[in-house]
Amino acid sequence: MHDPVGAQPFEVSIPESVLDDLKERLKKTRWPLEANTSPWTYGASLSYMKDICAYWCDHYDWRKAESLINKYPNYLVNLRGKNVHFIIEKGSGENPQPLIITHGWPGSIVEFFDIIEPLAHPEKFGGDIKDAFTVVLPHLPGYGFSQAPDAPMLPRDVAHLWDELMVNVLGCQSYVAQGGDWGGIITSWLALDHPEKLKAIHLNICGFIPEISEENPLNAEEQEWMDRYNKRRATEIAYHQIHGTKPQTLSYGLQDSPSGCAAWILEKFHGWTVPGENVKDLPFDKDHLLTNVMLYWLNGSNAPTWFYCSILDGSGRRPPSGEKVQVPTGFLLFPKDIATPPPNAWLARSYANIVQRNDSPDGGHFAAFEKGELFANDIRDFFRAYR
DSSP states (O other), X not given: OOSOSSEEEOOOOOOHHHHHHHHHHHHTOOOOXXXXXXXXXXXXOHHHHHHHHHHHHHTXXXXXXXXXXXXXXXXXXXXXXXXXXXEEEOOSSSOOEEEEEEOOTTOOGGGGHHHHHHHHOGGGGTSOGGGOEEEEEEOOXXXXXXXXXXXXXXXXXXXXXXXXXXXXXXXXXSEEEEESTHHHHHHHHHHHHOTTTEEEEEESSOOOOOOOOSSSOOOHHHHHHHHHHHHHHTTTOHHHHHHHHOHHHHHHHHHHOHHHHHHHXXXXXXXXTSTTOOOSSOSSOHHHHHHHHHHHHHHOSSGGGXXXXXXXXXXXXXXXXXXXXXXXXXXXXXXXXXXXXXXXXXXXXXXXXXXXXXXXXXXXXXHHHHSHHHHHHHHHHHHGGGO
C-alpha cells in the first residue's frame, strides 16, 4: 500500500455563515402536534426532538467535530468523473492490513470514529501490533463530502469504485473489507465482482437476498425466520417506498428544516436500536450523533436516498442467478437490528464460504457506533487468519 495516487488532500472547513443559518433555523422550528400515545409510536418523539434540537442549537460544537474529522488524513479522489471523499489512518507496525469499511443510510464515517484508533493501533489498547489495520473510510457517493452522482446509481457500481480506490489509488496488493447496511450490500458486490485481491469480508448484515424457487424453497427454520423478519419490518420500511419512488419531494422538507432532517434520521437510530422503548436519550454519543446529522444537513440529504431505487426494482441486493460470494466471509449479527439475524441456511444461499458467525446478545443496526469494542474485536479476530 502506498500514498494515495491522484488524490488531493482535503480539509473540512464549513463557513461560519452556514452555522449561523443553522442556529437561526433551529430557533424558528415549527413543532408539530403529537398523538396522545406512547412517544415514538408514530415516529420521532416530540419531547426527544425538542431536547436534541435545543442541545444542537445551544451546546453542540461543530468546530470540535471538524477537528476530529481533520485529525485523520482526508482526501478527495476523482473516480469515474466524481469526487469521492475518504479518510485514512495508517496502521502501526511494518505491515498493517488494508481494511475498507463502508457505511450505510442514515449513517456516515462518524459511526466508526471510536474504532479507528483501536483497529489501526491495537497496541495502544492492550492488543497486539501485529493485528493493526490501515483503515480506509470512504463516504458513499452523495454522502458527506463525496460528490453526488447525476442520477441514482447501483450499489454494484459503488463496489467497482471501491476496488479502484483500494487497488489503483492506494496500491493495495491485497485487502479486506467490512460493511453494514448499504456497506454490507456493497461489500458483498465487491466480493462477488472483485475477488482477486479481496482476501475476506466481514459483514454485520446479510447483504444479498437470494432468489427463492420451487426447486429450492425455504425450509421450516427459514420460513419461521421470514415470518419474524416481515413482522419486524412491517412498520419500519415506509422510507423504502419514499426514498425509492419520490425522494425529490421528500428532499424539500429535509433540505429546508434542520429539525425535519434530524427527525428523519434519528427516528431510525431509535427504531433500529431500541425498538419500542420510550427512551429519553439514544444509546450513542450525542455529539457524534449530531455530527452524523450535520453531514446530511450541510451537504444535502437527497442524493443519499437514491440508492433505494435499486431496492424497489430488485437490482440492489440480488446476485445473478446461481452466483454466490466465494470470498471467505464472517458475520457479526445483532438481535435488535431491523434486519433480523437469519438462519445459516439463508446465509448459505448467497455466501458459499462462511468461515465465522457470531451473534451478539444485544445491540442493533448501528453496530460500530453502539458496540464499538465488540465490533472491533470481532473484526480483528476474524481477519487475523487472512493476513
